[in-house]
Amino acid sequence: MxxxxxxxxxxxxxxxxxxxxxxxxxxxxxxxxxxxxxxxxxxxxxxxxxxxxxxxxxxxxxxxxxxxxxxxxxxxxxxxxxxxxxxxxxxxxxxxxxxxxxxxxxxxxxxxxxxxxxxxxxxxxxxxxxxxxxxxxxxxxxxxxxxxxxxxxxxxxxxxxxxxxxxxxxxxxxxxxxxxxxxxxxxxxxxxxxxxxxxxxxxxxxxxxxxxxxxxxxxxxxxxxxxxxxxxxxxxxxxxxxxxxxxIGRWLHVDIHRHVSSMEDIALLESDFASITHKDCAIVRTVLTGTLSMAAAAALDRLLEAQTHVFASVYKWERHTDLVVVPDDADESLLGLSGFAAEAMAELRELAQQGDKTASDALLLLYRLGATS
Missing domain, CATH: 3.60.21.10 (Metallo-dependent phosphatases)
Incomplete structure (x- = not known):
């Protein structure tokens, strides 16, 4: 033979x-x-x-x-x-x-x-x-x-x-x-x-x-x-x-799993992204869980937005993503809300703690508007 x-x-x-x-x-x-x-x-x-x-x-x-x-x-x-x-x-x-x-x-x-x-x-x-x-x-x-x-x-x-x-x-x-x-x-x-x-x-x-x-x-x-x-x-x-x-291939699919509950965790997530080579041919699916302050959630959004310009794609695995935004004392101090606005924030905070995604998104928007005003 x-x-x-x-x-x-x-x-x-x-x-x-x-x-x-x-x-x-x-x-x-x-x-x-x-x-x-x-x-x-x-x-x-x-x-x-x-x-x-x-x-x-x-x-x-x-x-x-x-x-x-x-x-x-x-x-x-x-x-x-x-x-x-x-x-x-x-x-x-x-x-x-x-x-x-x-x-x-x-x-x-x-x-x-x-x-x-x-x-x-x-x-x-x-x-x-x-x-x-x-x-x-x-x-x-x-x-x-x-x-x-x-x-x-x-x-x-x-x-x-x-x-x-x-x-x-x-x-x-x-x-x-x-x-x-x-x-x-x-x-x-x-x-x-x-x-x-x-x-x-x-x-x-x-x-x-x-x-x-x-x-x-x-x-x-x-x-x-x-x-x-x-x-x-x-x-x-x-x-x-x-x-x-x-x-022999160039393209890579990557899953990033991380629990994020602080700025330190977000820094670790940034390291996860940094460790991937040939980023222009990498497709990243994120699986993120945790409870974040409004400041940390805003920092996370900025990080993810920045990665979309580097990688071929960054997207979240919706059914395995579980992030909740709950204000902490620093958030409330920065916003300095009073009256009706403070009451609305307290109501949103309570809903967010119960896992209401819409309330978490509303809190994050409120933080962005307040932090940039």
């Missing part, structure tokens, strides 16, 4: 949009998802890879513009290596498929669509067995059904597929979960040498075989992904499988 090296990638989801990005940041995010294809090509050449496989969800949906598709293909052409693209649940084959659109007439010669189940010859000694999706909801295990049709071969055989392994979500009841035991059996029996998976946005290696793996996304798609985008360089040499994880 001939040694072979290739790049395993997945879940490019080209054309993806995110509601928490401004138009300017969205344009950069969209461009990066295409440009990182070139980075994958550079990685492939540096690793001596013969080809690249993308294990599903190449495109975000079927309604992308011709420009999005053509630019993606141009980036693929620039890799100067064979690329094999698998349709997944975001871009399945079938009626109305993105793969049948006119834009795909621009597909370069180095790109092959894995558009049917079964083997594709990569070279005389290497074959890919593809498991494309034909619908978003197949209603069955989308991977292991093909194993029964495979015969032993002297070729290096790479199964390229898309779906969630049952061992990664054992409590989920779904007909589309992939039978991990069946794949492990196929590897142990020598029926397949490597299983390149997509769908889970994680870089994960099967602890039992080392040959059934997820590469992760090439650019981060959401807060559950705790690193910038990744790809795997894979070398198959006889029964030996060697994989190397490479961080």
């Amino acid at each position: 001939t040694s072979v090296t290739f790049i395993h990638s997945a879940d490019w989801q080209l054309g993806m949009t995110r509601k928490y990005l401004s138009d300017e940041a969205q344009a950069r995010y969209t461009g990066a998802r295409v440009d990182t294809i070139r980075t994958i090509g550079e990685l492939a050449h540096s690793e001596g890879a013969q080809f690249i496989v993308v294990a599903g969800d190449v495109f975000e949906h079927a309604n992308l513009s011709t420009r999005d598709v053509v630019r993606a293909y141009e980036a693929m052409a620039e890799t100067r290596l064979p690329i094999y693209l698998l349709p997944g649940n975001h871009d399945p084959l079938g009626p109305g498929s993105i793969w049948s659109g006119e834009a795909h007439s621009s597909r370069p010669d180095n790109v092959t669509i894995l558009d049917h189940e079964g083997p594709f010859d990569v070279s005389p000694s290497v074959e890919i067995v593809a498991c494309p999706w034909y619908t978003k909801h197949p209603g069955h295990d989308p991977v292991t059904g093909i194993l029964a049709s495979l015969k032993p071969t002297d070729k290096t055989r790479i199964l390229v597929a898309h779906g969630m392994l049952d061992v990664l979500d054992p409590d989920k009841q779904s007909e589309t979960l992939v039978d991990t035991a069946a794949l492990r059996g196929a590897v142990r029996d020598g029926l397949v040498d490597y299983v390149a998976l997509g769908d889970r946005h994680i870089c994960w290696t099967d602890p039992e075989t080392g040959a059934i793996n997820y590469s992760g996304t090439h650019e981060s798609t959401g807060p559950r992904e705790k690193s910038r985008g990744t790809a795997l360089a894979v070398t198959l040499d006889g029964s030996t499988v060697t994989t190397t994880r490479h961080e």
Whole structure:
């Protein structure tokens, strides 16, 4: 069996949009998802890879513009290596498929669509067995059904597929979960040498075989992904499988969790922001809890406003944010309210202490107006 090296990638989801990005940041995010294809090509050449496989969800949906598709293909052409693209649940084959659109007439010669189940010859000694999706909801295990049709071969055989392994979500009841035991059996029996998976946005290696793996996304798609985008360089040499994880993406989603109840806590939050690198490509979701004086709440607002000019996006996770503004003696002294205004503030303070968000917001507005008058 001939040694072979290739790049395993997945879940490019080209054309993806995110509601928490401004138009300017969205344009950069969209461009990066295409440009990182070139980075994958550079990685492939540096690793001596013969080809690249993308294990599903190449495109975000079927309604992308011709420009999005053509630019993606141009980036693929620039890799100067064979690329094999698998349709997944975001871009399945079938009626109305993105793969049948006119834009795909621009597909370069180095790109092959894995558009049917079964083997594709990569070279005389290497074959890919593809498991494309034909619908978003197949209603069955989308991977292991093909194993029964495979015969032993002297070729290096790479199964390229898309779906969630049952061992990664054992409590989920779904007909589309992939039978991990069946794949492990196929590897142990020598029926397949490597299983390149997509769908889970994680870089994960099967602890039992080392040959059934997820590469992760090439650019981060959401807060559950705790690193910038990744790809795997894979070398198959006889029964030996060697994989190397490479961080290739620019964009990062970050969650910041902090309890804030004082100016000192706000200073710590500022340090959290400062510790993040490449801020123009970082998307920060905050989870803040606590009870703040009006002065501290105003300082927090100023800090968050300043960060929006530095980061690609800063937004709060609404359902996990629990901040209450309650005036302290220093606040009341600064405002110097009397009469009706003092009574209104006392009423708002009581409501805020009971968790009334509208009252907290009103107190903060009152502080801002009073502190600047």
